[in-house]
Amino acid sequence: MVLLVQLLVLLLVILSIILVVGIPVTLASPGQWEKSRNLVYTSIGLWVGLVIVTGIINSFIV
Template sequence: MSILLQVLVFVLIALSVALVIGIPVVLASPGQWDKLKNLIYGSGAAWSALVIFIGVFNSFVS
């Protein structure tokens, strides 16, 4: 169970880094927001769900 939690936290960190780098690049690129806004919103929703899931899962691991 602990290994799964570590993998989930690693995925959260990787997604966070991707969003921190990717969102400003998309916003600075002309015309890219219209093409990629669904991807950005979906990634933000996945990040939020992952944070909540890790919090709930952590309460069962310890």
């Protein structure tokens, strides 16, 4: 169970780094927002889901 939480946290950190770099680049590039808006929203939804799932699974560890 601890290994699962560690993997979820690793995925969360990797996705966070990608979003911290990717979203400002997307917003600063002319015309890119319209092309990649769905990808940005999907990535943010995945990040929120990972935070919630990691918190729930972490609550089972004593």
